[in-house]
Amino acid sequence: MNEIIMKLIEENRYKDVRNEITEMNIVDIAHLLMELDKKRLLILFRILPKEIAAGVFSYISLELQQYIIESITDREINNIVSELFLDDAVDFLEEMPSNVVKKVLRNTDEETRKLINQFLNYPDYSAGSVMTIEFVDLKKQMTVKEALNHIRATGIDKETINTCYVIDKGRKLEGVLSIRKLILADEDTIIDNIMDVDVIYANTLDDQETIASLFKKYDLTALPVVDNENRLVGIVTIDDIIDIIDQENTEDLHKMAAMEPLEEDYLKTSAFVLAKHRIVWLLILMISATFTGNIIKRYEELLQSMVVLAAFIPMIMDTGGNAGSQSSTLIIRGMALGEIRTSDVLKVFFKELKVSLIAGITLALVNFARLVFFERIDIAISAMVCSSLLLTVILAKMVGSILPIAAKKIRLDPAIMAGPLITTIVDAVALSIYFGIASKFLNI
Amino acid sequence: MNEIIMKLIEENRYKDVRNEITEMNIVDIAHLLMELDKKRLLILFRILPKEIAAGVFSYISLELQQYIIESITDREINNIVSELFLDDAVDFLEEMPSNVVKKVLRNTDEETRKLINQFLNYPDYSAGSVMTIEFVDLKKQMTVKEALNHIRATGIDKETINTCYVIDKGRKLEGVLSIRKLILADEDTIIDNIMDVDVIYANTLDDQETIASLFKKYDLTALPVVDNENRLVGIVTIDDIIDIIDQENTEDLHKMAAMEPLEEDYLKTSAFVLAKHRIVWLLILMISATFTGNIIKRYEELLQSMVVLAAFIPMIMDTGGNAGSQSSTLIIRGMALGEIRTSDVLKVFFKELKVSLIAGITLALVNFARLVFFERIDIAISAMVCSSLLLTVILAKMVGSILPIAAKKIRLDPAIMAGPLITTIVDAVALSIYFGIASKFLNI
The missing domain is CATH 3.10.580.10 (CBS-domain)
Structure with a gap:
């Protein structure tokens, strides 16, 4: 279909194009227009029947909507805006620079202009801002x-x-x-x-x-x-x-990955804005992680006398972070879907306790076998590492499941209590457990 | 509204209840029924007008649907099933134990039975399995x-x-x-x-x-x-x-947190099933993290002579993980919404490169100031730590943004290339960079 029309366009047979195109779905027409160069886009847009043009317009990218409005006559603008549903008109005007908004409002009748202004005044993300009046x-x-x-x-x-x-x-x-x-x-x-x-x-x-x-x-x-x-x-x-x-x-997903949510598509957002949305959380989490570093520093002597202990740090930190992220993701999503309420906190606690025991013991046993038989590590050290691992998994799952519920309880967004923040908290706990056990266990 | 009805139920005034309830939305009736004890639930369900009963039935929890079917007569079952839309009937039967399915099918006419069987045979998650025939x-x-x-x-x-x-x-x-x-x-x-x-x-x-x-x-x-x-x-x-x-x-969210997706609500899933869905990935990632541990082991001598290096491990690992997770989350979500295509890989690459430079340099500078002025760490070591940090952020963002696209390209689900896996990969890279730079830098 598209190929035939493209060919007709190449040959400037716009009358035939018009006949072909009016049979198409308006979404498909919009996609077709967006593939053309700007000159042809404009020609094609202008030959569309009036009632189709407005529909097509509402499916075109913001950039090209702006281009069209800037290029067409006042009367054409009036035709489009009067055919657009009010919510589509408002959606589009919200994103346009003020000269385009002025040009559009100048060319609409007084009643519509009043309505548009009223709609633009509803708070973002409110029912008023998404509703339409054509009922x-x-x-x-x-x-x-x-x-x-x-x-x-x-x-x-x-x-x-x-x-x-x-x-x-x-x-x-x-x-x-x-x-x-x-x-x-x-x-x-x-x-x-x-x-x-x-x-x-x-x-x-x-x-x-x-x-x-x-x-x-x-x-x-x-x-x-x-x-x-x-x-x-x-x-x-x-x-x-x-x-x-x-x-x-x-x-929610952006928040869960420690970012302020973007308002536009990724590809349309500049690197500077992208960076701005990420840096605050990266900084907070980086500073927090230095406290975890201080725990290691406190055990400097222990490490000095037994440097091999350092080699288990990534495994314990990562497993703790992963175990905690799993729990927090399940709970955050469950709350977002209304399946889990804050009053379910005890049910969640005991469920996660059981899960963490099953998962933690399995991981500890597999790891113990691996350390003793494959890596030929001393049994005492292996046991010490694996019991730290078990405790870490249990604590990670507790922290990961309870913090999102607590956040909701005090009216914070649970989505921030996800992977990154949980991992940072769990890391500190995990290393305290690990070095605490190690210093007792190894009597150093 | 609910309180009046509850009071009428307490007083066993079921005729008045029936009058009140038929005015209500079927979803609200279903929620009301689910709050009652089983005996009253059954009484109330049986007095519902036939055309309302089927609608209400489709909004009741599976557990209570099963209880109702097991408790009512064959004729009543026939009434409900013949009023249910076929897709709702199939949804419900798919979750029921075989004795309930048999009881239901025994009480439906042959044509419906045939249709139900046909629907039960469509692959899960196919159009056939979610469609309805009442058009x-x-x-x-x-x-x-x-x-x-x-x-x-x-x-x-x-x-x-x-x-x-x-x-x-x-x-x-x-x-x-x-x-x-x-x-x-x-x-x-x-x-x-x-x-x-x-x-x-x-x-x-x-x-x-x-x-x-x-x-x-x-x-x-x-x-x-x-x-x-x-x-x-x-x-x-x-x-x-x-x-x-x-x-x-x-x-997607479950996969992104390194879990096999659950099929039921969290609270309805047993601890054993929950654990089963999490253990495989925890094991894979745990084993992978031991390779990161081996990197540390390789630099044992370096660490021995300068134990303070260990204190920066959490900060570098966590920041790398967070930076990588941010990128992978944005890309995975953008691809799921159709905003980013695999052909955009170069655009994404250069965008993330810029973002990582802005974010990485900011983080490195803040950290450098903190190390030198607050922690009074030697300038050379601080510079070494911060340049490792910068390189880690850049590499983390590259890995985090490119791997999901690569996964999609080879028809893997991009959602697995999220936080946990990216973190594990980035950790290994980050520590290699860190110790590599340290050993050169400090000439040890």
């Missing part, structure tokens, strides 16, 4: 037939008609109704009798994470959003929720 | 009016009517049509003229991850699934996709 509203006195006629008259501009919202004169939300119920009902039925009054809804200021969990819990495809006076002001649709879930997961 | 199918010769009548006659049992599928006599998929288009169209319009022929679809054997990315790319709410002869056999709906996205993210 179907019905009155409860309507019959099914009247409702369907109302939808036929207004539905073309709505983001979805699959769920309809019933509001009173003051725009207060009274019920919801799926298009399925509407179609399956007799046409004289009064909406009041078939609408669902147990409505799941959100407030404009609710956090997007809260909203995502409502979608998951109730298997919703759209969620009404009300203001503080309970007036219906917008809806959030599920396609935005999927983006939010990805975004929240990425954020 | 609306239309013929392209129909008028809009005929289509709407067809939907009215059959829609009640469909999982969604929001997207309708147009098939030919041989059940081959010919087009899709949203309910919106259908409602907005004139009633004499022929389906053929308004259906979308550029259909996005999947094959029964496609992996669920592939399907999730189609939903994301095209903002779909449902996706048709065809067999090898292009016949439409089912649809996947977006509520299942959200579960799949969560599941895939959890899986």
Whole structure:
């Protein structure tokens, strides 16, 4: 498909291109446009039918959106913005430099301009900032037939008609109704009798994470959003929720690797910004690790008389860090999915204790066999190393599982209690155990 | 709400309970039931209207689903299973012990039984295993009016009517049509003229991850699934996709913390299974870390004459590990979201090189100042430690960013090239650098 169109473009047969392209999915058209050079991109964009152009525009990269807006006429801008869903228009304007925003706002009617400004004022990551206002509203006195006629008259501009919202004169939300119920009902039925009054809804200021969990819990495809006076002001649709879930997961993952979360794609972020997001944690953890170094220093004499002890440091530190990271990852993810609550702390404690005993003893035994039979290390030293290893694994799993829960309890983000921080804490504990045991054991 | 109902239950006023409860969302009813003791749960479940009971059943925990099936009569089982959507029935049966499966299958009609068996045979995590068969199918010769009548006659049992599928006599998929288009169209319009022929679809054997990315790319709410002869056999709906996205993210996260992914919730998994999922990687990484230990052993004489060198081991190892984990996490996540491709390897390489220079030099300078001014360490040793640190950060970021891409290139899962493995590799490199520089630098 793409190849045929590319060929037509090469040959400047734009009329044929237009015919081919209007059959395509708007996402695919957007991807096709992004492969062209800027001149051709612009020509092709301009020949798109008006109703398709806006859809395609919302799937194009920010950089090219800006280029298009800067290149087209005021009237063309008006055409696009009036066809865009409000949430897409706002998403795009949020990322544009002020000259582009001005150019766009200058070319929209007053009502839309007011709405856009209102939306730009909602806090980031709130329901208000992700909702759209293109929903179907019905009155409860309507019959099914009247409702369907109302939808036929207004539905073309709505983001979805699959769920309809019933509001009173003051725009207060009274019920919801799926298009399925509407179609399956007799046409004289009064909406009041078939609408669902147990409505799941959100407030404009609710956090997007809260909203995502409502979608998951109730298997919703759209969620009404009300203001503080309970007036219906917008809806959030599920396609935005999927983006939010990805975004929240990425954020957690970045935090778990000791970084401030990025706001843009990796490849679009400059090396300087990337470095800035990583340095703070690297510094904190580096300084913390020097305290671990001080533990070694305290046992300098012991080490002097038995340098071989140093050779086991990496194995004990790494195993402790890995064992702790495993536990903290499981707990952090479990809490993010709502499977583990802070009240489960005792259950988690005993479970991890058991797991650490099973894992720790296995590791210690394998290591003991390896040290004695393969490396021909003295049995006493081997036993000392392996009992340190066992204790380290147990403590690592305790620290790794309990700290994320404790963080949540005091309203910190559990995601920071992940691998890197746990490893640093466990390292200090592990080396204290190791040298503590060694100095007792070897009587030095 | 719940408190009123709980009180009515306490007072055994089940008729009033029934009235109250039928107003509620089925998810909330399920949560309410799960808070009751088993006797009351069963009483309440049995008084639910038939059409609500099946919905509620699909949101109850597996343990209680099993309890209910084991406790109710054959006729009641038949009622529930015939009302359940096929995908929910299959999800539930997949987790049940064979006696429960037998009891259920004995009580379903032959056609459903056949279908269930067919679904149970699709590979895990394939489109076939997550799809459902309750979709609306239309013929392209129909008028809009005929289509709407067809939907009215059959829609009640469909999982969604929001997207309708147009098939030919041989059940081959010919087009899709949203309910919106259908409602907005004139009633004499022929389906053929308004259906979308550029259909996005999947094959029964496609992996669920592939399907999730189609939903994301095209903002779909449902996706048709065809067999090898292009016949439409089912649809996947977006509520299942959200579960799949969560599941895939959890899986990646577990792998990135060096564990085999769990199949059940953490709290529902036994300590033995948890340990089994962690031990293999802990063993592999422990053995690998002993090689790092061997590097130290090789420099035993150097350490003997200057034990203070050991005190910097944790700081260098940990900083290297953290720097590497940051890079690998960013790259693994970027690839999972489709933002970074294997062909971007050079871009990534130079970006990480720059980042590592900025971060590494900052860390080295801070550390140098600290060592010289606070810890009063000899300038030569401080310089040696800090140049090892800088080199370690650079190498860690190179290894951390390139290995996940290399893994993907050779079709390994990039998620295993995360923190734990990267740390182990970087540790060995870091200590080689450190002792290598130290022995040259200090001329020992």
